[in-house]
Amino acid sequence: MKKVVIFDMDGTLVDSSLTIVNAINHVRAKLNLEPLETNLILEKVNDPHLDPAKYFYEVPAFTPKHEAWFSNYYTQNHEHELNLYKGISELLEKLKKKGFKLAIATNSYRNSTIESLSYLKILDYFDSLACYDDVGRGKPAPDMLEKNLKDLDITPQEAIFIGDSERDLLASKSANIDYVMINWGFSDYKDAIHKVSDLEKAILKA
Template identity: 45%
Template sequence: MNLIMFDMDGTLINSGTMIANTINYVRVNLGFEAFEKNYILEKVNDPSINTAEFFYGTKHFTPQQTTLFEEYYHKNCLLELEIYEGIEKLLQELRGNFKLAVATNASSVFANKMLKHLELRDYFDLVYGYDSVQKPKPHPEMVHKIMNDIKTTKEKSLLIGDSHKDIQAAFNAGVDSILVNWGFSNHEKDAIENVEELEKRIYKKFVK
C-alpha cells in the first residue's frame, strides 16, 4: 500500500501564531524577553540548533518549561488555526488511493485535538507525535514506526513537510520527500510553492 506522511504545523495547518505565542509565554515566565513571531518560526524548524537551549537557555527541556508550554498550549491550541488553501481538497482526492498519516513533532494528543477541530482527522489512518517515539524528527524513528504500522515499505512511502527536519527524517529513513514553501520557513531552493504542484509531484512518484 502506498503511504503519504504529512508534517502538520506549517504543512497542513497554519498554527504559527499559536506556536509563537506559546513559546513567548514560556520565555516571559522564565524571565526572558519575547521574540518576534517570524524569528521563532524560522528557528523552531532549524535542525542545527538545540531548541531548548536556544529558546530557554537549558540543554534539555525542564519540567517547568514543559508545564508552562503545555499549560498555555492546552488553553490556546485551537485558536487562530487555518487549513492551508487546497489542502483539504487534496486530502479528499488522496484518501481513497493512499494510506495517509501525520508525522508531527507536536504532541499526538494536541495534534489529534487540532485536526478534529478542523475536521481533518478522519482523513488519516495514523497521527503520531513526539510522544509516540523516543526520538522525534529529524531522527527516522517516527517514519519507520508509521511504515511498520501501515505495513508498507520505504519505496512505497513519501514524506511531505515544510522544514529540513522533515526532509532529514525522510532521508535518514530512506524515504522520498517533498519540501513545501508555504509553511514557517522561507526556503530559497528545492521547495514547491503551492498545493497544485504538490499534487503533481505526488502522482509523479506513485503513478507509473
Template identity: 45%
Template structure:
C-alpha cells in the same frame, strides 16, 4: 499499499500564532524577553538548534517549561488555526487511493485535537507525535514506525513537510520527500510553492 505522510504544523495547518505565543508565554514566565514571530518560526524548524537551549537557556526542557508550554498551548492551540488553502481538497482526493498519516514533532494529542477542529483528522490512519517515539524528527524513527504499522515498504511512501527536519527524517528512512514553502520556513531552493505543485509531485512519485 501506498502511504503519504504529512508533517502537521506549517504543512497541513497554520498554527504559527499559537506556537509563537506559547513560546513567548514560557519565556515571559522565565523572565526572558519576547521574540519576534518570524524569528521563532524560522528557528523552530532549524535542525542544527537545540530548542531548549535556544529558546529557554537550558540544556534540556525542564518540567516547569513543559507544564507551562502544554497548559498554555492546550488552551490556545485552536485560536487562529487554519488549514492551508487547498489542503482539505487534496486530502479528500487522496484518501481513497492512499493510506494517509501524520508525523509531527508536536504531541499527538494536540495534533488530533487540532486536525479534528479543522475537519480532517478522520482521514489519517496514523497520527504520531514526539510522545510516540524516543527520537523526534530529523531522526527517522517516526517514519519507520509508521511504515511498520501499515506494513508498507519505504519505496511505496512519501513524506511532505515544510522543514529540513522532515526531509532529513524521510531521507534517513529511505523515503521520498517533498519540501513545501507555504509553512514556517522560507526556503530558497528545492521547495514547492503551491498545492497544485504538490499534487504533481505525488503523481510523479506514484504514477
C-alpha cells in the same frame, strides 16, 4: 504509485505560526525569560542544527512541565489561532478517495496534534500519527517516520513524505523515504513546490 503519504503538520498542513510563537513565549514567561521575536522563532523552529530546549527555554532538555505549559496554551487558544492552508482539506479528500493511507510525522506533542487536527476537522483522514512524545527523538531523526511505517506495515519505498523544512528533509533521508519540499509554510526554498495543486501532481507521479 506510493501507498502512503506522510505529512509534516505545522507549516505543511496547518498554519500554526501564531500559536507556536505564542506558546513558546508562554513557556518562556513561566520560566521568567523575555519573549522572543516572532520572525526569530519561526526562523529557528525548523533549524536542525539547533537544540530547541536550550535555544527556546535555556534548559538542557524538555521536561513534562514544559510540555504541560505548551499544551495548555494550545488547548486554550488553538481555536483562535490555527488555520488550514488553502486547498489542504480538498487534497486529503482526493488522496483518500484514490486509496492512499495518510499519516502525520510532527515534532508537536500528541495532545496538541490531536486537538489541532480535530478542531480543523481533518483528524479522521489519518491512519497513523507519530508525535514528539511518541518516539525517542524528534526530526531530523527518522524515528517518527519509522513509527509511521511500522504502524501501517509498509516499506520505506511505499511511502512519500511531504514537509517544509531541512529537518523534514534530513529525516526522510535517514528513513530512506522519498521526499517533497513545499514552500507555503515557515521556510523559503527556491526549488520547493508552491501550490497544493502541484503537490497533488507530484504525489501521483511518485
